[in-house]
Amino acid sequence: MENTYHPPAPAWQVDRWFNTPSPPSLESLRGKVIVLEAFQMLCPGCVSHGLPQALRVHTGFPRDQVAVIGLHTVFEHREVMTHEALQAFLHEYRIPFPVGVDRPAPRGPIPQTMRAYAMQGTPTLTLIDRLGRVRMQHFGQVSDLVLGAQIGGLLGEPGTIPMDDAEAPASAGCTDEGCAIDDNARKAE
Template sequence: MPLHEAHAQGFVVIVLFFRINCPLSLAVGLPQLERLRHRYRELPVRFLAVHSSCTREERRSARDVQAFMAAHAFSFPVCMDRPGTHWPIPKTMHNFGVAATPTLLILDQSGHERFRHTGRVSDCSVGAGTCRLIADELERVLRPSPPPSCGDMHGRATGTRRQPHCRDA
């Protein structure tokens, strides 16, 4: 599911920027994304990995990356980043301001970045940030609208002035 579709449907999106030849991506980032995907599969969260190549030597074909993902039993979708005009930083990495891999981002239901971490980050930190965004959205959706104005304690419509009491003499 593309990012814009996930946001349109109100999902939190967890994005991992990785490189196949990055030892930390292989040892930490990709396995973590798979664990999180299984742990939060019942929640309105979507997962996406973006494979980036920062040098011409590390470029891989989509077929190579698919074979790698299948060999390691990773089940989340992967996008291939394209070379950008800011070489050696690929286009999507540049657009998100990502300078290293692995970098994990959490995007809220509107597509705004709410969390970013490069390198190792605990599952608890990612889970807490994700659940907070889900809870905030549920609170917003379920928040009761304010009751209609019933007036002040004397039954007068709010915003009206009390007329002076006059007696005939």
């Protein structure tokens, strides 16, 4: 098992959501693998590679296990990429999964979520595991085979939220952290 630290995914700073009755959050999606596709509708790589791939993931994996979220993160040509234009774009390209509009920064061109995730541009694909941790981020095109393997690997990991040692229930068995006494053994004393 991998012993690498994975940072918690920053909260999404979104001004408006499309294709969803209620705004999704990292907390509401806990227990699922999240595929976050950051794009701009005027980005050729987003239109030809990023969004079609996100759509394939959305249709190819069980929705109760994998959530695809689009993030329209505009750092150029902001004046033409309005909410109305995005709504028409999502309709024309038949994008069914939730899409949030990244909140502009108070200063500078880089939107807030894009900055929080340290994205280099669009398209950027980020994988967030069942525990809400960033596990992979890739700027540009990602192979479907590689992405499918990474999602499959994350689906194979436990999806429970780790607890503080002080709060952990006693249960039998050994882990890398130590060996716990069986509750039945305690009661027999």
